[in-house]
Amino acid sequence: MPTIGFHASHEQVEPRALLEAVALAQEIGFTEAMGSDHFAPWSEEQGESAFSFAWMGAALERARGMRIGQVHAPGQRIHPAISAQAIATLEAMNPGRYWVALGSGENLNERITGEPWPAKPVRNARLRECVHVIRALLAGEEVDHHGLVRVDRARLWTRPATPPPLYATAVSPETAAWAAEWADGLVTVNQPGDALRRVSDAYRDAGGRGPVHVQVHVAWAETEERALQEAFEQWRTNVFPPPLCWDLDSPRAFALAAAHVRPDDVRDSVVVSDSPAAIVDAIGGMLDQGFDGAYVHHVPVEQRAFLERVAPSILAAFSDSARVPA
Template sequence: MTIIGFHASHEQVHPRQLLDAVIRAEAAGFQAAMCSDHFAPWSERQGHSAFAWSWLGAALQATSLRLGVVNAPGQRYHPAIIAQAAATLSAMYPDRFWAALGSGEAANEHITGGGWPSKAVRNARLEESVDVMRRLLAGEEVSTDGEIRVDRARLWTRPDTPPPLLAAAVSPATAAWAAGWADGLATVAQAPDDLRRMIDAYRGAGGSGPLVLQVHISYAGTDDAALAIAHDQWRTNVFSPPVCWDLDTPEAFDEAAKHVTPDDMHSTVLISSDPAWHAEKLAGFFDLGFDEIYLHHVGVEQSEFVDVFGDRVLPQFAGRAEAGA
């Protein structure tokens, strides 16, 4: 399986424009899509953060694409509610929805006023959340009293086939830990050796299912313009854990990023005006073993990126897709 999909960034684009973008992406040849699920953007410059689940219903209706979402059950969302939402989408659009579940970030979860737990507690909460969701999707009535409390919950509308629940991980340790419960692994682009360690940790711990990669890209007519877009929109996203987990407001991210230079952006974003260069980088990710790659153009304007990549990048992978199928 070789899939190139479109990543819809709710933090940067109005949901109506983002819906137009995913429709355009399907027409351009993108084979699937996924989206973020944030309550707040990473920076005040980004300026948006719409409700992902409303948008997912619209996007599934407006396209024929498979769609996924990265979600953090357990604090901002009760897992029973996410199970209900996932069940409804999967019942309406069979075999077209998946979710990658992670332990969350303070920027989104602090709104509940419940504090920000340690990583160990967040992982325990996530594992309990996944168990609750799987039991509900299987038709059980669920009651629990641990990190997650549930009182006689039952899903009355369920799909014939439960949606895949992948693990969202950014480190080998988390990938190995999640292998016991995940239907696949979703992560973000890093150095090839780091990604190889991530895959080895997940597979080595018995992890099965697809390997999904989100890749941040900045494309424009010139290299300088592409670099300027990346620095303007994505410089608050260069920080490694635990900083990116623990900062809790867009203002805090903007303050932390004051000294991030344009050259620093190359560590997290593929930046070039050359579609062939981008295609070569994507081929390298597939060679590592990833099955699905979702491209996130970090600029606000998506049309040029979608059209150019649809015309000059995606066709280079048509043979891979046919071989995988």
Template sequence: MTIVGFHASHEQLPPSRLLDAVKRAEQAGFDAAMCSDHLEPWSVRQGHSGYAWSWLGAALEGTRLPFGVVTAPGQRYHPAIAAQKIATLAEMYPGRFWAAIGSGEAVNEHVTGDPWPEKEERDARLVETIDVIRRLLAGEEVSTDGRVRVDRARIWSLPEVPAPLFAAAVSTETARDAAAWADGVITVDQAPDVLREVMDAYRDAGGQGPIAVQVHLSWAASNEEALAIAHDQWRQSLVPAHLAWELDRPEAFDARTADATPEQVAETLVASADTARHLDHLARIAELGVDRIFLHHVGTEQDAFIDAFGERVLPDLKGVRR
């Protein structure tokens, strides 16, 4: 059975409303949840960016759902601090927390004042970061003097079983490289052939963990409203990935997409009032063999979406044969 989760977007809602939303999602039948970990939103129009790690403690305490987070230690977060946060949540909520590690985006990492490295350098730093975190979560005292510098770090409060570390991977190259260290992969909704290539790259390189897909969508009472929501809240989806890593302010994303039309945004996600259309799209993803699907309605009003999908989408989606 495919696990169907709820994605909590810190960029779009205040943390208090997100906590209410994830509690409602559990009641509506969602199996799991995950959240973003941003310092800044993608757009000034989104207008929020709560601290994910404080929120995760409240969300884990307030529900019985397993939770994940997509995070990028290495610049904004020192890996020793990242390991401590991961270990604490895993110790408090055994078997219910995982973290997906990526190389990050300038919009969140520029705050340190350090130069934003080129992609090749960021990927090399990620490998060192993962090594540090793994060793710390294994109980080692760690010192390093490479791209990542650590002086005699040790995590004293450890869970009995370390939290799984997933890779955040959009490309086949990243998925292939992640097989060497990742306990699973989370990627984003893409064309079915591209998504299959990402999955195969991880599996063919020896990756055996779960594969999760985050799906952005827009739902409302009418097609016109669903399209308007997507255009207002999620037009940064039109920015190519290689550029999205480099833009360092929400205003830059807004300027880049100022002339985007609703129709152009609709090419990047399903925007529809028809839950059957959403179900059909999600079922095709599940049929690829995906283990977990996390749904992100890109609007700021979550209650009606949660209730509608809980009633009309989740029961059939969970039953799709992988």
């Protein structure tokens, strides 16, 4: 059976409410979840951005029946030795229940250090160095490293018995193929047409190991008109392909770029429907493009109605763990 997880969006939901959503997701039957790692939201309407590592510790404690991972960009905003320390601590406290997907980041979040935003090839090279540093620290080595990142005699004193998997994030076939050199799995995001299959094929054709998962954006409401309205309000700044989405530097810049986005434009990025069955079909179509699982992100801020009224249909279609909440 494919993995079906719940996505916790730190950019949209304040952290206490997000903990409640994860707890409810577990009650309904989800055994997997993932979170994002941002310093700023994509838009002022989203309006949140809690510190993901702090939230992750609370979520793993609150939902002890779930395996929970996160997307994270080491190297600029967070030094890779600090990333490794956080990763090691979460796994040591929750053996076998944590994973992290590493990416090269977005200017929106990373510029806060005041350092220049590097070109994509440099960001990839920096990420590769960060992966080397993190793996070495998780293995118990003392690390000196002098390159695009610098590390001076770092050692982790608290480590898990077994390091958690280090997945990669990718939205293009080129990045997916490059990530196959070092990643334990891949996480990507839903795209229109056959773009998804090209990403999964590129990773596996390049020798990529481990699971390949897709994050699926969904907007559901009592009417399709309402679902589209909420998707547009929350996600119109998230419709831009690379490199624009990597390089814009603030929620204000994303708002300016989205000035001419129309509500129907959001449908390329978000499954919009008032029908649970249609949402199930859309997720199934994505899984059929070569994916081992999907993490479902309900784009409207309100999570409870979606979890209670739509998520059980998704779980019933792809797993045997759906439950009706008490």
